[in-house]
Amino acid sequence: MSKKYKIKKKVPVPDRPSENIPASVPGPRKPSSNSSAFLILFDKKTKIFLYGTLIFYIILSTLKIHTSNIANWDMFFGLEKSESVIAGTPRFIRMDEWMINATGQIGQYNAGLPVQNATMGDANAPVVWNLPVKDVSTLFRPYLWSYFVFDVERAFAFSWNFNTFGFIISMFLLLMLLTRNNFWLSITGTFFIFLSGGIQWWSYFISNHMLYLNGMFISFIYLLYDKRKWPLIISGLIFILSVNGFIFNLYPAFQVPLVYLYLLLFIGFILQRKAFTSIKENIRLKAIVFSVVLVILAIFIYHYYSLVKDTYSMMLNTVYPGRRFSSGGDLANGKLFAEFFGIYMWDLHVPKQWLNICEASGAIMFFPIIFYAMGYYFFKTRKTDPVLITLSIFLIITLLYVLVGFPAFLSKITLFSMSPSYRMLPIIGVGNCFLLISFLGSNKTYLKNEKFSWIEFAIIAVSSFIFIRMVASHINQSTENFFTGTEVNIVTAIVVAAYLLIRYKEFPYTKIALYLLLAGISMTNLKVNPLTKGLAPVLENPLYQAGMELHKQDPQARWALFGNMRLTHLLKAAGIDVFNTVKFVPPMKDMKVLDPFRKNDSVYNRYAWITMDSKQLSQYYYGAGWNDTVMFRQAYEDGYAIYMDACSPKLKQLGVKYFVFDYAPKDEEVRCMIKLKETAGLFIYKRKDE
Numbered sequence: 220m221s222k223k224y225k226i227k228k229k230v231p232v233p234d235r236p237s238e239n240i241p242a243s244v245p246g247p248r249k250p251s252s253n254s255s256a257f258l259i260l261f262d263k264k265t266k267i268f269l270y271g272t273l274i275f276y277i278i279l280s281t282l283k284i285h286t287s288n289i290a291n292w293d294m295f296f297g298l299e300k301s302e303s304v305i306a307g308t309p310r311f312i313r314m315d316e317w318m319i320n321a322t323g324q325i326g327q328y329n330a331g332l333p334v335q336n337a338t339m340g341d342a343n344a345p346v347v348w349n350l351p352v353k354d355v356s357t358l359f360r361p362y363l364w365s366y367f368v369f370d371v372e373r374a375f376a377f378s379w380n381f382n383t384f385g386f387i388i389s390m391f392l393l394l395m396l397l398t399r400n401n402f403w404l405s406i407t408g409t410f411f412i413f414l415s416g417g418i419q420w421w422s423y424f425i426s427n428h429m430l431y432l433n434g435m436f437i438s439f440i441y442l443l444y445d446k447r448k449w450p451l452i453i454s455g456l457i458f459i460l461s462v463n464g465f466i467f468n469l470y471p472a473f474q475v476p477l478v479y480l481y482l483l484l485f486i487g488f489i490l491q492r493k494a495f496t497s498i499k500e501n502i503r504l505k506a507i508v509f510s511v512v513l514v515i516l517a518i519f520i521y522h523y524y525s526l527v528k529d530t531y532s533m534m535l536n537t538v539y540p541g542r543r544f545s546s547g548g549d550l551a552n553g554k555l556f557a558e559f560f561g562i563y564m565w566d567l568h569v570p571k572q573w574l575n576i577c578e579a580s581g582a583i584m585f586f587p588i589i590f591y592a593m594g595y596y597f598f599k600t601r602k603t604d605p606v607l608i609t610l611s612i613f614l615i616i617t618l619l620y621v622l623v624g625f626p627a628f629l630s631k632i633t634l635f636s637m638s639p640s641y642r643m644l645p646i647i648g649v650g651n652c653f654l655l656i657s658f659l660g661s662n663k664t665y666l667k668n669e670k671f672s673w674i675e676f677a678i679i680a681v682s683s684f685i686f687i688r689m690v691a692s693h694i695n696q697s698t699e700n701f702f703t704g705t706e707v708n709i710v711t712a713i714v715v716a717a718y719l720l721i722r723y724k725e726f727p728y729t730k731i732a733l734y735l736l737l738a739g740i741s742m743t744n745l746k747v748n749p750l751t752k753g754l755a756p757v758l759e760n761p762l763y764q765a766g767m768e769l770h771k772q773d774p775q776a777r778w779a780l781f782g783n784m785r786l787t788h789l790l791k792a793a794g795i796d797v798f799n800t801v802k803f804v805p806p807m808k809d810m811k812v813l814d815p816f817r818k819n820d821s822v823y824n825r826y827a828w829i830t831m832d833s834k835q836l837s838q839y840y841y842g843a844g845w846n847d848t849v850m851f852r853q854a855y856e857d858g859y860a861i862y863m864d865a866c867s868p869k870l871k872q873l874g875v876k877y878f879v880f881d882y883a884p885k886d887e888e889v890r891c892m893i894k895l896k897e898t899a900g901l902f903i904y905k906r907k908d909e
Contacts, residue, residue, distance in 0.1 A: 257440075257444045257492050257494050257497065258396070258440070258441065258444060258445060259392055259395045259396060259400065259437075260395070260400040262400075262402075264402050265395070265400075265402065268391065268402075268406070269388060269391075272384055272387060272388055273384070273388070275384070276380050276381070276384040279376070279380055280365075280373065280376040280377040280380045281373065281376075282376075282752065283372045283373055283375075283376045283752055283753045283754075284305065284376060284750060284751070284752050285375065285376045285379040285380055285751055286307075286379070286383065286748040286749060286750060286751065287316065287317055287321055287375075287379055287422075287748075287751055288309045288310050288311075288313045288316055288317040288422070288748065288749065288751075289303075289309070289317045289321045289751060289754060289756050289757060290303045290304045290309040290317075290749060290751050290756045291309045291310075291311050291313075291317050291318070291756070292317070292756035292757055292760055292789070293756045294309065294311070295785070296760065296761075296899060301751075301756055302755070303751050303752055303753055303754075303755045303756055304749050304750070304751050305749075305750040305751065305752055306749065306750040307746050307747075307748065307749030307750055308746070308749055309749050309751070310566050310747070310748070310749075311566070312420075312566040312575055312576060312577060313420075313422050313577075314785075315422075316422040318785060318788050319788065319801050321375070321754075321757070322757060322788040322789065322791050322792040323339065323348060323350055323788075323791065324350060324351065324366075324375060324378070325371055325375065325754065325757060325758075325792040326338065326791040326792045326793065326794050326795075327339075327345055327350045327351055327352070327366075327794075328351065328366055328371045328374065328794075329371070329767075329792070329793055329794030330794035331353070331794070332351050332352050332353045332366065332367075333345065333352065333353070334346060334352045334353070334354055334526070336350075337796055337806070338791050338795070338796055338797045338800060339802070339803055339804075340802040340803040340804030340805065340806060341530075341533060341802075341804045341805065341806050341807060341808065342529050342530035342533060342804055343526050343527060343529070343530045344530060344802075344803045344804045346467070346523075346526050346527055346530065347469060347527050347530050347531065347534070347803065347804070348803050349467055349468050349469075351363040351366040351367075351378075354526070355522065356463070356467070356519060356522060356523060356526065359459060359460050359463040359464075359519060360460075360463060360464060360467060361381065361460060362378050362381040362382060362385070362464070363378060364377075365377035365378050365381075366378065371754065371758075372753045372754050372758070375754060382423055382426070382427045382430060383423060383426075385430045386413065386423065386426040386427070386429060386430040386433070387409055387410075387413060389429075389430050389433035389434055389437065390408075390409045390412060390413065390426075390429070390430075390433055391405050391406065391409045392433070392437050393433045393436055393437055394408045394409060394656055394660075396436075396437065396440060396488070397484075397488070397606065397653075397656065397657050397660060398656065398657070398659075398660030399660065399662070401660045403734065404656065404659055404660050404730075404734075405656075407734045407737060407738065408652070408655075408656035410738070410741060411652065411737045411738075411740075411741050412426075412582070412649065412652050413426065414741035414742070414744045414745065415558070415580075415581070415582040415583075415648065415649075415652070415741070415744070416558055416561045416564075416576075416579075416580030416581060416582070416744060416747075417558075417580045417581040417582055417645035417648050417649070419580070419744045419747040419748060420566075420576050420577045420580040420747060421577055421580070421645070422748065424470075424473070425473055425477075425645055425646070425649070427468055428465065428468060428470070428473055428474055428477055429477065429649070430464070431461040431462070431464040431465035431468070432461070432465065432477055432478070432481045433461075434457050434458070434460065434461030434464070435458060435461040435462060435465070435481070436481055436484070436485060437454075437457070438454040438455070438457040438458040438461060439454075439458060439485070440488070441454035442454045442455065442458065442505065442508065442509065442512075443497075443498050443505075444494060444497050444498065446497075446500045446501035446504070446505070448504060451504060451505060451508045452508060454508075455508045455509075455511065455512040458512055459512055459515055459516055459519075462516055462520075463516075463519060463523075466520065466523060467523070471634070471637040471638065472543075472637060472638045472639065472642035472643075473638070473642060473645070473646060475634045475635065475637050475638045476617060476635070476638050476642075476643050476646040476647075477646055477649070479613060479616075479617075480610075480613050480646060480649065480650045480653070483609040483610065483612060483613045484606065484609060484610060484613075484653060486605075486609050487604075487605040487606035487607070487608060487609030487610065488605075488606055490605035490609075491604060491605040491606050530804055533804050533805070533807070534803075534804055534826075536824075537805060537824050537825045537826065538821050538824050538825045539825040539826060539827075539856050539857060540825075540826060541825075543636070543637055543639070544627075544630070544631075544636045545630065545635070545636050545637070545638065545639040545640065546624050546625050546626070546627055546630045546636065547619075547620035547621055547622075547623070547624040547625050547630065547635065547639075547640050547643070548620070548621070548622065548623050548624020548625075548640065549624070549639075549640050550621040550622060550640040550641065550644060551572060551573060551641065551697070552572070552693070552696075552697035553570075553572070553573075553693055553694035553696075553697035553698060554573060554579065554581075554641070554644060555584065555618075555621070555622070555644070556584050556690045556694065557573065557579050557580075557581065557694065558580065558581045558582055558583045558584070558648065559583060559584075559687070559690065559691070559694075559710050559714055560691075560694065560702055560706065560710055561580065561583070561740075561743070561744075562710075562740065562743045563702060563706050563710075564576055564579060564580075570697075570698035570699075570701045571698075572697060572698050572699075573698070578641060580645070581644055581645045581647075581648035582645070582648030582649060582651055582652050583648075583651075583714070583717075583740065584648065584651050585651055585652075585654070585655045585717070585718070585721060586611075586614055586651045586654055587686065587718075588679075588683065588718040588721050588722055589607075589654055589655060589658050589721065590611065591679075591722070592658065592664065592721065592722050593607055593611070593658070593664065595722075596663070596664045596665070596666070599666055600663070600666065602663045603663065604657070604658075604661045604663040604664060606657045606661070607654065607657055607658060607661060607664070610650060610653055610654040610657060611654065613650050614647060614650050614651060614654065617643055617646070617647045617650070618647065620635055620640070620643060621640040621643050621644060621647065655721070658721070658724075659721070659724055659730065659733075664724075665724075665725040666725075669725060669726075671723070671726065676719070676723075679718070679719060679722055680715060680719060683714070683715045683718045683719065684711060684715055687710070687711045687714050687715060688707075688711060691707045691710065691711065695707070713736070713740065716736060717733065717736055717737070720732055720733040720736065721733065757789065757792050760789055761898040761899040761901070762786060762789045762790070762879070762898065762899065762901055763789045763790075763792055763793050765896050765898050765901075765903060766778070766789065766790045766793040766795055766879075766903075767793040767794075769877065769895070769896075769903070770793050770794060770795050773876070773877075775796075776795075776796070776874075776876040776877055777796045777797075777798055777873065777874040777875045777876055777877070778790055778795050778796065778797050778798065778875065778876070778877040778878070778879065779797070779798040779799055779831055779865070779870065779875045779877075779878055779879075780797070780799060780800075780831065780878070780879040780880075780881070781831045781832060781833055781834075781865055781878065781879070781880050781881070781884070781888075782831075782832070782879075782880055782881030782882055783830075783881045784799060784800065784828055784829060784830040784831070786879065786881060786901070787799060787800035787801075788800060788801070790879070798831075798870075798873060798875050799829040799830070799831045799861065800828075800829065801826075801827070801828050801829070802826065802827060802829060803826055804826075805823055805824050805825060805826070805827070806823075807824065809873055810823050810824075812869055812872055812873055813849045813861070813863070813869055813873075814849065814851070819851040821853075822851040822852070822853045822859050823851060823859060825856075825857065825859075826857055827857050827858050827859055828857060828858040828859075829858075829859065829860075829861065830854070830858070830859070830860040830861070831860070831861050831862075831863070831865075832860055832861070832862050833862070833863060833864055833865045833884075833888050834882070834884070834885070834888065847864075847867065847868075847869075848862075848863065848864070849861065849862070849863045849867070849869065850862040850863070864888070865878055865884070865888050865889065865891075865892075866888070866889070866890055866891035866892070866906075871906065871908070875906075876905060876906055877895075877903065877904070877905055877906075878892060878903070878904045878905070878906075879901055879902070879903050879904075880901070880902045880904070881900070881901055881902075882902075883902060884902065884904075889904050891906055891907055891908065892904035892905060892906055892907060893905055893907055
């Protein structure tokens with residue numbers, strides 16, 4: 220049989236109900252509603268990371284392990300090493316964290332979580348201080364729920380770790396959105412930002428704000444693009460929690476530039492995806508969810524306003540911080556690129572011109588090479604990535620603000636006036652990191668079959684070398700040659716290598732090399748905050764225990780401490796009403812007793828550390844009348860001293876019943892008191908006439 224007549228094998232064809240139905244035509248695969256290309260792909264790797272992070276959070280918190288610097292209290296009392304520290308070194312420089320905030324949370328717990336607590340300041344100071352309170356608003360602040368469930372040590376650990384692990388999870392998910400589910404880039408970016416100097420040396424203060432902005436960004440994207448019932452409801456709930464968390468954690472100096480950053484990032488994301496038709500899908504359900512979210516937010520924001528309006532009014536009318544006004548343009552010399560040398564700075568080794576390690580820390584600036592690469596690819600392809608454009612706009616505007624300054628009216632209407640240059644800088648660093656990650660993950664910043672050019676490579680290498688050298692020279696001129704020649708050489712090599720890897724990101728192995736380089740740089744900051752177990756440095760402190768014992772016998776009594784006011788925080792931690800400690804809101808009612816004509820209003824009408832002293836005053840006022848004298852002296856912007864007789868009837872009028880001295884007082888100073896206890900070089904007295 221010839222080839223022409225060979226019988227062909229029959230290919231089975233599925234039955235079709237109608238011959239009029241057209242055959243399917245192969246084409247691009249459309250993403251299903253359950254795995255939209257615009258949303259996060261929760262594949263196996265992603266789930267393992269998320270579940271692993273969550274389990275790690277629960278285990279550490281249950282074991283009372285956290286990264287607070289609270290073990291400094293042991294060193295403060297003369298111990299060479301704290302048994303609470305598992306790894307690392309407590310940083311004394313983080314006093315705002317371990318001395319003020321940590322003891323504030325413990326004290327609020329021991330005081331019964333009141334909305335008003337005179338130890339923290341006038342009005343509803345605990346609310347604006349973001350402390351746990353027995354109020355309905357706490358329903359939408361999950362990081363404080365632990366204080367209603369656990370003992371104080373586990374409650375503290377769960378709350379502290381919530382901010383840490385919550386940031387890691389939320390940042391990872393945000394970067395998954397920005398990079399179109401590039402898992403390893405999202406992991407690298409998350410830990411590079413988390414381990415940056417600005418995040419670590421500020422004890423995650425900046426990342427706490429970012430946590431809630433991440434939540435708002437992600438949930439709002441899902442509210443726009445997803446059309447399924449439960450994802451929309453969950454997104455609405457996350458949006459409510461995120462907005463409340465952001466509002467209750469008020470610090471405009473960081474929040475204002477962060478809001479601009481995330482707003483521009485959101486605009487860029489919407490323009491990049493161009494999925495406007497997806498927003499209209501299931502619009503009725505989306506409208507219902509949006510409406511419910513807005514109603515709930517309106518109710519709780521109104522409740523929050525009613526809680527804090529008087530408190531904020533008092534704060535805004537203080538001398539410090541008051542109504543801060545900055546027009547920028549006053550960034551300290553050399554600070555813009557200071558993080559180039561972050562690997563060679565720590566709390567005890569930092570240029571004095573930059574004040575301290577916290578003020579000197581930020582993020583490594585990659586924007587110069589990214590700006591070049593963006594221009595290069597646009598010239599070659601005539602394509603732009605909206606996310607990169609909006610992030611670049613943010614960086615350009617904020618760089619102009621910190622380096623040149625804005626006119627007063629522009630600073631006011633943009634609210635930049637609330638963020639001084641030195642507070643704006645770390646946020647510029649965050650924006651710069653977002654720009655880097657978005658650039659590495661962008662599908663519009665590469666050329667197909669791009670050929671490597673040795674000429675361009677040489678030009679970039681030489682230009683980067685010259686640029687880094689110029690920056691290093693400027694930094695050393697500004698810091699009196701703080702960094703050595705060897706350090707400058709190593710920094711130059713690292714930054715030039717990073718810049719080259721960023722430019723040639725699409726060539727084989729460059730991204731892997733860049734990820735490893737970024738990881739290596741980040742690892743140096745793993746040792747910034749210690750790994751600590753429990754709160755023994757406070758709970759087992761002799762002053763805390765002595766104060767707690769007396770406080771249980773006389774819970775309504777007020778205390779005062781003469782001498783080192785840092786010790787007042789241990790009394791505060793015991794839930795005691797302390798007259799002089801750090802007052803977030805100035806105690807104006809108390810000061811009216813000490814200064815009835817408000818002659819010293821400019822001294823005490825401020826957020827301040829309050830020191831009390833009687834021994835210096837007694838040198839000049841022995842005899843009749845000295846116990847009526849009250850002298851105020853402003854020590855620094857956020858601190859002042861009150862010089863007065865500890866037996867003054869004015870202190871009795873203020874209800875001060877117990878006294879602590881950090882020295883052995885003279886008989887004249889304690890003539891109206893009886894000695895109760897002496898512990899760890901501290902002397903506790905009680906008024907006789909009570």
